[in-house]
Amino acid sequence: MSSAKLGFFGKIINGYMRASLILLIFVGMLLGIFLGVIAPLHAGTFKILGDLFVGALKAIAPILVFILVCAAVTGHKQGKETKLNSLIFLYLLGTFAAALVAVVASFAFPSTLLFQEAANVTSSATVKSVIMNLVTQIVSNPIQALAEANYISLIFWAVGFGLAFQHANQSSKDFIADFAQAVSSIVKIIVRTAPFGVFSLVYTSVGAFGVEELYVNYGHLLLVLIGSMFFVGFVVNPLIVFIKLRQNPYPLIWLCIKNSGLTAFFTRSSAANIPVNMDLCRRLDLPEETYAISIPLGATINMAGAAITITVLTLAAANTIGIQIDILPAIGLSVIASICACGASGVAGGSLMLIPLACSLFNISNDIALQVVAIGFVIGILQDSTETALNSSTDVVFTATAVLSSSDNVAERVRNANAQK
Numbered sequence: 001m002s003s004a005k006l007g008f009f010g011k012i013i014n015g016y017m018r019a020s021l022i023l024l025i026f027v028g029m030l031l032g033i034f035l036g037v038i039a040p041l042h043a044g045t046f047k048i049l050g051d052l053f054v055g056a057l058k059a060i061a062p063i064l065v066f067i068l069v070c071a072a073v074t075g076h077k078q079g080k081e082t083k084l085n086s087l088i089f090l091y092l093l094g095t096f097a098a099a100l101v102a103v104v105a106s107f108a109f110p111s112t113l114l115f116q117e118a119a120n121v122t123s124s125a126t127v128k129s130v131i132m133n134l135v136t137q138i139v140s141n142p143i144q145a146l147a148e149a150n151y152i153s154l155i156f157w158a159v160g161f162g163l164a165f166q167h168a169n170q171s172s173k174d175f176i177a178d179f180a181q182a183v184s185s186i187v188k189i190i191v192r193t194a195p196f197g198v199f200s201l202v203y204t205s206v207g208a209f210g211v212e213e214l215y216v217n218y219g220h221l222l223l224v225l226i227g228s229m230f231f232v233g234f235v236v237n238p239l240i241v242f243i244k245l246r247q248n249p250y251p252l253i254w255l256c257i258k259n260s261g262l263t264a265f266f267t268r269s270s271a272a273n274i275p276v277n278m279d280l281c282r283r284l285d286l287p288e289e290t291y292a293i294s295i296p297l298g299a300t301i302n303m304a305g306a307a308i309t310i311t312v313l314t315l316a317a318a319n320t321i322g323i324q325i326d327i328l329p330a331i332g333l334s335v336i337a338s339i340c341a342c343g344a345s346g347v348a349g350g351s352l353m354l355i356p357l358a359c360s361l362f363n364i365s366n367d368i369a370l371q372v373v374a375i376g377f378v379i380g381i382l383q384d385s386t387e388t389a390l391n392s393s394t395d396v397v398f399t400a401t402a403v404l405s406s407s408d409n410v411a412e413r414v415r416n417a418n419a420q421k
Contacts, residue, residue, distance in 0.1 A: 017192060025262060028199035036206025046200045053197025056190045057272040062149045064183050064275055065296040066142075066158045071180035072292035073162025074173055087294050087402035091302040092338070094240060094394060098232045098304035099334030102311035105228045107327070111221045111316040113375055149271050151296040159293075187275040191263075198266045218379050221316060225383050228308045229390045233257065237397055246406045251414040256280065256393040256400075259417075264392035265385045270299040273392040280396050283417035286403050294402070298395030305387030306354075309376070310337040314358040317372045323362055333361060352376040352384075 016024075036043060137152045145153035165176060234253065241249035259280050264273040274295055281291035311334055318325050325333075337358060352373045359369035376383065404410060 021192065021194065024195035025198050025266075028195035028197075029202050029266070032199045032202025033206055036203045040206070043204045043206075047204050048200070049196045050198075050200030050204060053190075053193055053200070054267050054269065054272055056193075057267065057275060058149065058269065060183065060187055060190060061271055061274045062146045062151070062154060064187055064278065065151060065292075066146065066154045067176070067180045067183050068278065068288070068292035069155055069158035069296070070162045070165065071176045072289040073159050074165040074168075074176050075289070083290055083402040084293065087290070087398060088297075088301075090240065090244075090398040090402055091298060094232075094237065094398060095302060095304050095307050096334065096338045097236050097240075098228070098390075099307035099311050099337045100331065101232055101236060102228050102308040102337075103315070103327070103330045103334050105224050105231075106312050106315040106319075107330070109220070109224050110319045111224050111312070112320045113221070113313075113316050113372065114218075151271065151274075151300050155293060155296055184278070188279065191276055191279065194263055198263075201266045218375070221312075221375075222379055222382055224316075225309060225312050225379075226386050228312065229305055229386050232304050232308070233261075233390050233393070237394060241397065241401050244401050245404060245408070245410060247410050249410075251411045252397060252400055255284075255414045255417060256396045257389070260396050261389035261393035265389040268380075268384050268388050270388055270392045270395075273388070274299055277392060277396050280417065281399060283420045284396075284400055284413050285416065286400060290403055291399050294399045295395055298398070299392070302395050302398065303391055304394055305390040307334070307337045308390075309352070309383065309387055310354055310358050313355055313372050313376060314362070314364075317359055317364055317368060318362050321364070321368065323364070325362060329362070333358060336361060352380075 137150055138156045140148075140150050140153040142153065142157040144150070145157065165172060238249035238253050241247075241252060260273060260277050263276050264270065267273055277295045277298075278291060281295065282288070311330075314333060314337075315325065315330065355372050355376065356366055356369035359372065360366075400410075400413075404413075
């Protein structure tokens with residue numbers, strides 16, 4: 001009897017593991033929305049599922065990043081190109097282009113805000129402090145960097161250890177590679193629980209916030225924000241890919257949106273989505289020595305969505321209180337937004353903390369700026385989710401674009417990636 005039951009449950013587990021993860025996530029999302037509407041009071045009962053999913057991803061991601069980067073550098077063969085210079089250029093270009101799109105959208109469809117009471121948040125950031133913070137993070141204690149998910153520092157130390165291990169004996173190199181493989185296997189198991197985590201996160205969000213009052217007050221602002229992000233994701237990024245590869249970019253774009261963007265939308269954390277992006281790069285057959293570094297780096301400096309948020313909300317604040325801003329100062333804002341976005345934390349709401357800095361460029365008081373931050377948290381259920389989806393999926397898009405050449409068949413790689421579980 002027990003063996004029969006074991007066989008039955010074994011078949012269920014095997015069927016679940018073989019089923020399309022995207023389809024299961026979509027089912028979890030729909031179920032979360034449905035229960036959030038008809039039974040919002042019970043959302044807290046299932047909150048633990050979302051907390052466990054996101055917590056597990058955040059816990060394993062720093063370890064995964066460190067060991068994969070270390071293993072990639074350890075096994076790197078001299079003379080083998082990693083394309084990191086090209087990739088960093090794409091990250092910065094994409095972030096700046098996104099900020100410009102936000103400027104154009106804000107001028108074409110000006111938004112106003114409803115100021116009430118400032119949020120209980122403080123900010124004293126300056127451009128200098130943002131840059132200095134990035135620099136000083138690099139040499140943080142590596143153990144502390146693991147605990148705090150400081151990916152800039154983790155990459156620095158992982159590269160250092162990797163270079164040192166290049167001179168170790170082969171058994172030590174094999175141990176590093178095996179350890180990286182073991183951590184990757186754990187990540188795959190965690191990612192497979194995504195449908196349950198997404199169900200919980202959606203149910204909790206819909207049950208807690210509802211939809212009516214939020215979108216009556218801030219519907220126009222959300223349309224500008226999300227519309228700008230969609231334009232970057234489906235027009236600007238494909239254009240950059242096409243210029244580089246001279247191939248139809250949309251199979252790659254859609255693959256990344258579907259496999260990376262969807263998960264990032266619900267976790268609302270670029271850092272937590274690093275394992276998902278690593279796996280997608282593997283399925284695309286990209287070189288591990290590149291994506292092991294580019295994906296965690298992208299979670300820190302590739303912040304197109306954050307640049308849009310900072311730019312749109314700052315210009316909306318200026319418009320609300322009657323400050324006239326010409327196009328040139330607005331473009332200057334897009335440059336600052338791009339710099340600030342690179343320092344945005346890879347966690348939910350990270351970009352909002354840099355809005356007071358952008359507002360200060362136009363002499364907008366800190367009290368007003370903090371009210372803008374409060375509004376950002378209110379609309380974050382959609383704004384921050386879409387922002388993270390754009391940021392995270394673009395990490396894979398640009399990694400593939402930097403690595404591949406016009407002679408590579410991108411569509412075939414996408415088909416092979418889709419065929420893998």
